[in-house]
Amino acid sequence: MLSVILAWIAHDRGQSQVVAAYCDDAWEQGKQAGTLEVGAWAEDVRCTDALYDDRPIDALAAATRGLSAAALRSPAAIRLTSQLARVHAKLRNQDRFDEAVVKAHQYRETVPLHGTGLFAVDGVRITSYDASSYGWLGEHARARKAALEAIDCYRGIRGPLTAPTRLAIAQLDLALAHSALGEPEAAVHSAREALRSGRLVQSVRGRAKQLNRKLRIDHPTHAEVRAFSEEVRLLTA
Template sequence: MTESRRRTRDKESKPNTRLKDLVRSAGITHQQLANGVFDEAKADGCTDVVPPHRTRVSHWINDGERPPHPIPHYLARFLTRRAGLANPLSPADIGLDSCPCHVEHSPPPSPGAPGLEGDPTKRRTAVILGATALSSLTAVDAARAYTQHATATDLGPDDIPDLEVAVHQLGSLYSVQPPEELRAKASADRRRAFLLQHEQRHTIEEGRELARHAGMLSVILAWIAHDRGQAETVVAYCDDAWEQGKQAGTMEVSAWAEDVRCTDALYDNRPFDALAAATRGLSVAPPRSPVAIRLTSQLARVHAKLGNKDKFENAARKAHLYRDNIPLHGTGLFAVDGVRIVSYDASSYGWLGDHDRARKAALEAINCYRGIRGPLTAPTRLAIAQLDLALAYSSLGEPEAAVHTAREALAAGRLVQSVRGRAKQLNRKLRIEHPTHSEVTALSEEVRLLTA
């Protein structure tokens, strides 16, 4: 916690005994007090007050934390009503008399006040109230009030770190858990980020951090949608992640969104959409960052899919220049590693019709993936490499080897959309190139059942 935030939250070192006694005598809970403050503000037409959390109320009462303007006014008014007092309480009566700005100093203008017509949300009214209150302060007190409001926050000390941990855990576990199991947690974490962004007061710095983590959670949800074959949902989450990255001032998040968009378009046989996504992502990716390396490799295989051999070789050359400076095996959804580049080569050479090089690249990738242990396992990437190898075997006139390798890929169990799509592609190729082979006929039925 920064020193400025600590000063904002810890205005006093002892409990507010006046407020504590009044709450106890009124027989209300901290959550009821929080709701009451919001209701009073809403009835007064003040839209700048968001519903405080009960833990924030506890800080006001037990830790001496001073709520920001205009909450002391609404606290006093709510307690007056709940306690049934004949004389209204003031902020001073509840131990909050030193707050620099009070609503009672500047009563709201009447509904017919000049210049406020057409202000149904009362936003301009709230601004006028704040400006009026500040105008009565000395320059020193006004400057301190500005600082207080700039550093005021309703976020707890663990709110943003918890989101960061959620992104890390989801990314780390992604390849070893079914997308269906990850979806519920990722969706819950994304909703939590939204509520913190839009229903809790926070600083500008905290807002950027919330947007960054929200964007990465949307990237994860886009991957989940891709693996579940939900193309429209992929686009929606990628759009959100791109915008969150812009709001956070961290375009690396936006680049990760284009990495998902490119993959989904490529497996959905939309190579021009994939090309647009890879190009757009590279335009904002930090140079030599993991996402820039991933997108460079993506661009290479997109050009291969389009049959642009020269452009493929140029992009692939750039991708391979990174291999000396990155690990052979990477960890998690957002890792970049050398074996991924080799695996992309296997797909690319197959699309370009160079089946011998495709076979060699696929075998190299498979050997690397099989050597991975523990949390570094990549079952989806291994299955894709095996299916690329099977495609190469089919084109090289080895249907038995193709069928055997395909069965190994399909036995892995993690039949996400990309694996199903590549298996269907292999099935069509085998039936065209080896229509009378008995093993091909048997595999065709297996693929049909597994991908139904």
């Protein structure tokens, strides 16, 4: 499991090759220990890294491999089922997304709302995945609703189990929805909140760049969009 933690750190640092190396090591260690579910947790990291690196086919392969090693209805299986839903959304596989998201939402009713740690699953993570998924599918009003729900929940978390990265991603998903719905000022406001979090890990930087491209396409002459674009350039240089 230490290798899985190191894979997450490599993901935060934008080191995809290092992510792959630690995930492979986790599989090998898990086999030697007779605990194949370690591989399922490794594939959860690998799937996330591939999605944020715009490699959805690799993400699909990782989620599928992970589910093959996860115990039925275990926290790893629930996480990977939710991952599978957003991968299919990214690939615009509507039917497969619908199938996976129904399963994910059934699971959501059986897990805590938030604050369960790295090797567990909570309901707000599934909601935040919905925000990304509906955005990729072009259902921007649903994406906005899911993002707002996730943000409200993340802001309610106190103590050591806060989730600043997940909050920032939800805020950027909200910003993407605002941009698509013709609300550039709201989009920039939400994005600036995300970037003030101090958690400029690779996933946040990547989503901010994606938002910047979207805003420049949707609202190329808007003054706030131009100002935000310069802010993103400086923050991600």
